[in-house]
Amino acid sequence: MNSNGIILRLEDVSRIYLQGEETVRALDKVTLTLKKGEFVALAGPSGSGKTTLLNVAVGLDRPTEGQVWIRDHHLNSMGAHELARLRLNEVGFIFQSYNLVPVLSAEENAELILLLRGVPRTERKKVVHQILEKVGLRGLETRRPAELSGGQQQRVAVARAIAAEPALVLADEPTANLDSETALSLLKLMEELNREHETTFLFSTHDPRVIKRAHRVIYLVDGRVDRDEAQSE
Amino acid sequence: MLIVLKIAWRNLWRKPLRTLLTVVTISLGLAVLLIFLGIGDGGHYQMIESAVRMGAGHVVIQKRDYYARGGIDRFLDRTEKKRAQEWVREMEELFPIQYALSRTYASGLASSADGSAGVLMIGIQPKSEREASRFDDKLIQGEFLDATSHNQVILGEGVARKLALEVGEKLVLMAQAAGSPEIQSLLVRVKGILRTGLEDSDQTLILLPLATAQSFLNLGEGIHQIALLMDNSGPSFEVAAKGKERLPSMEVLSWSETMPELVDFIRIDDGGNYIMNIVLFLLIAFTVLNTLLMSVLERGREFALLHALGLTPNKRFFMVLFEATFIAALSALLGFGIGYGAHLYLHIHGLPLDLFYSGDLSVAGVTFDPVIYSDLSAARILSSLALVFLLTLVLALVPARRAARSGDIHLLGRA
Numbered sequence: 059m060n061s062n063g064i065i066l067r068l069e070d071v072s073r074i075y076l077q078g079e080e081t082v083r084a085l086d087k088v089t090l091t092l093k094k095g096e097f098v099a100l101a102g103p104s105g106s107g108k109t110t111l112l113n114v115a116v117g118l119d120r121p122t123e124g125q126v127w128i129r130d131h132h133l134n135s136m137g138a139h140e141l142a143r144l145r146l147n148e149v150g151f152i153f154q155s156y157n158l159v160p161v162l163s164a165e166e167n168a169e170l171i172l173l174l175r176g177v178p179r180t181e182r183k184k185v186v187h188q189i190l191e192k193v194g195l196r197g198l199e200t201r202r203p204a205e206l207s208g209g210q211q212q213r214v215a216v217a218r219a220i221a222a223e224p225a226l227v228l229a230d231e232p233t234a235n236l237d238s239e240t241a242l243s244l245l246k247l248m249e250e251l252n253r254e255h256e257t258t259f260l261f262s263t264h265d266p267r268v269i270k271r272a273h274r275v276i277y278l279v280d281g282r283v284d285r286d287e288a289q290s291e
Numbered sequence: 292m293l294i295v296l297k298i299a300w301r302n303l304w305r306k307p308l309r310t311l312l313t314v315v316t317i318s319l320g321l322a323v324l325l326i327f328l329g330i331g332d333g334g335h336y337q338m339i340e341s342a343v344r345m346g347a348g349h350v351v352i353q354k355r356d357y358y359a360r361g362g363i364d365r366f367l368d369r370t371e372k373k374r375a376q377e378w379v380r381e382m383e384e385l386f387p388i389q390y391a392l393s394r395t396y397a398s399g400l401a402s403s404a405d406g407s408a409g410v411l412m413i414g415i416q417p418k419s420e421r422e423a424s425r426f427d428d429k430l431i432q433g434e435f436l437d438a439t440s441h442n443q444v445i446l447g448e449g450v451a452r453k454l455a456l457e458v459g460e461k462l463v464l465m466a467q468a469a470g471s472p473e474i475q476s477l478l479v480r481v482k483g484i485l486r487t488g489l490e491d492s493d494q495t496l497i498l499l500p501l502a503t504a505q506s507f508l509n510l511g512e513g514i515h516q517i518a519l520l521m522d523n524s525g526p527s528f529e530v531a532a533k534g535k536e537r538l539p540s541m542e543v544l545s546w547s548e549t550m551p552e553l554v555d556f557i558r559i560d561d562g563g564n565y566i567m568n569i570v571l572f573l574l575i576a577f578t579v580l581n582t583l584l585m586s587v588l589e590r591g592r593e594f595a596l597l598h599a600l601g602l603t604p605n606k607r608f609f610m611v612l613f614e615a616t617f618i619a620a621l622s623a624l625l626g627f628g629i630g631y632g633a634h635l636y637l638h639i640h641g642l643p644l645d646l647f648y649s650g651d652l653s654v655a656g657v658t659f660d661p662v663i664y665s666d667l668s669a670a671r672i673l674s675s676l677a678l679v680f681l682l683t684l685v686l687a688l689v690p691a692r693r694a695a696r697s698g699d700i701h702l703l704g705r706a
């Protein structure tokens with residue numbers, strides 16, 4: 059498949075779970091495409107399938123039906139090792155509950171992806187210092203996650219997600235556990251990175267303030283794409 | 292891999308008390324293993340040394356079939372003795388042979404005014420035996436034989452008691468002479484009385500000068516045995532093997548062939564020790580498995596995160612293996628320190644078994660010193676360290692596999 063600037067493509071993707079004897083259709087024939095540099099919100103009520111879509115989009119979960127591509131990589135036909143390598147090289151992930159490695163410092167967490175990719179130390183340190191400066195964590199490099207506030211931890215997670223300049227950053231409710239001020243500042247940071255590096259962002263949220271700032275909003279209802287709307291910046 | 296190593300190392304110290312307890316448990320297991328091996332090997336070494344010095348020697352050269360069939364007539368004549376001695380001189384160039392002792396053996400009867408007893412008469416070279424064997428140390432009365440001792444004997448304590456003899460008193464020895472159906476007799480005087488500690492031996496043993504024995508038994512210059520004593524038992528088998536090749540008309544036997552019951556005892560004892568070590572390590576194994584498995588199960592969310600970030604299953608697998616390797620390395624270091632320290636103490640001061648037992652200690656017909664000195668070879672130490680490493684790593688495979696397979700993304704959502 060020729061990507062033509064397409065970063066993510068889902069085609070008729072369904073994800074069906076069995077909960078006891080009940081079948082739950084978390085995603086129902088979802089088709090969507092994300093292009094380079096898009097800043098997209100995935101909106102919808104709780105249980106609408108936002109997190110499942112994000113997981114399926116990066117191969118953390120397998121679709122029951124349908125096809126998924128990141129650039130030219132067909133995720134359905136890849137094994138666990140290949141998917142792990144793909145995520146390492148192409149995707150940045152920001153989770154709702156920070157999810158930093160507790161035994162690593164802020165700086166080490168931020169450079170984790172670069173380290174795993176084998177980026178040389180000098181280059182790695184330079185990039186990480188710039189990113190930590192940008193996310194406002196200068197001076198906190200040596201602190202471990204337990205010594206940082208929720209907002210600071212989320213900033214480290216953002217720094218980790220973008221340090222290696224991935225093609226696609228997925229964020230699952232990135233502002234859900236943050237106060238309004240911290241959430242707004244984080245959102246601005248993501249917008250800035252999107253603008254400066256043309257990084258494609260896809261973030262799930264049900265926060266209207268966050269939805270308002272997205273360039274495009276995909277509304278999910280009961281696992282189906284209900285609306286897909288562009289918004290003026 | 293560096294970051295995986297770093298995370299693995301730091302993970303150990305997330306719960307330092309648990310890690311330290313695990314390390315201490317494995318270390319103590321290793322230390323106990325080294326102490327047991329040292330005492331076991333030391334005890335066996337002492338048994339072998341006692342047996343060869345009180346008995347046959349590390350290697351013996353005899354007339355073919357003498358071991359199985361005995362007999363006064365199966366002796367090495369002058370020519371055979373000379374050939375054997377020449378070969379021994381060759382071996383002395385290659386191996387640490389300290390003594391080559393010529394001996395004669397004869398069963399017979401000893402009589403005094405108070406009675407008679409069946410005895411084993413051993414003709415020895417007094418000067419060499421005094422230096423080489425431990426008969427001299429076992430004397431409880433009188434003096435040992437010397438170059439001037441003609442027609443003088445050393446009696447086992449039991450023989451002396453049975454015949455009611457004291458040092459300086461006379462007795463008559465009777466035995467069949469070589470090449471003759473006639474019974475010979477010889478009047479001798481008691482020069483000393485010894486106590487080997489072995490009831491059987493003390494009840495029958497009589498030592499007499501080789502020249503006296505040769506003349507009494509009509510052996511000429513013949514002997515029944517050349518016993519080789521070395522500074523350690525290590526090369527015994529090699530020397531015996533060479534002897535079998537070079538002296539096909541004679542039998543050249545190592546101590547393990549002349550004392551198979553001692554070999555059997557050591558094997559059984561080793562077997563018991565192995566079983567004990569296995570039980571010990573099974574207990575340790577479950578501690579290690581518990582620690583590593585708990586550590587992995589507790590970190591389900593972290594492994595899911597690393598999985599999501601792109602850490603391959605192989606790297607997650609190795610992360611846990613590295614943790615196990617660190618634990619094994621720390622344990623090996625500490626365990627070696629404790630175990631080797633204890634070994635050095637026991638090597639110098641010994642373990643006094645007489646604290647637990649009274650009387651002489653004898654096993655498989657061998658009396659040995661009740662103070663056991665630890666003897667630990669480099670091979671034993673290395674194999675023990677390797678065992679600890681291997682065991683820890685093998686046990687780590689279970690949690691490592693679990694870590695490699697973990698990646699439950701639903702755990703990531705939990706705040």
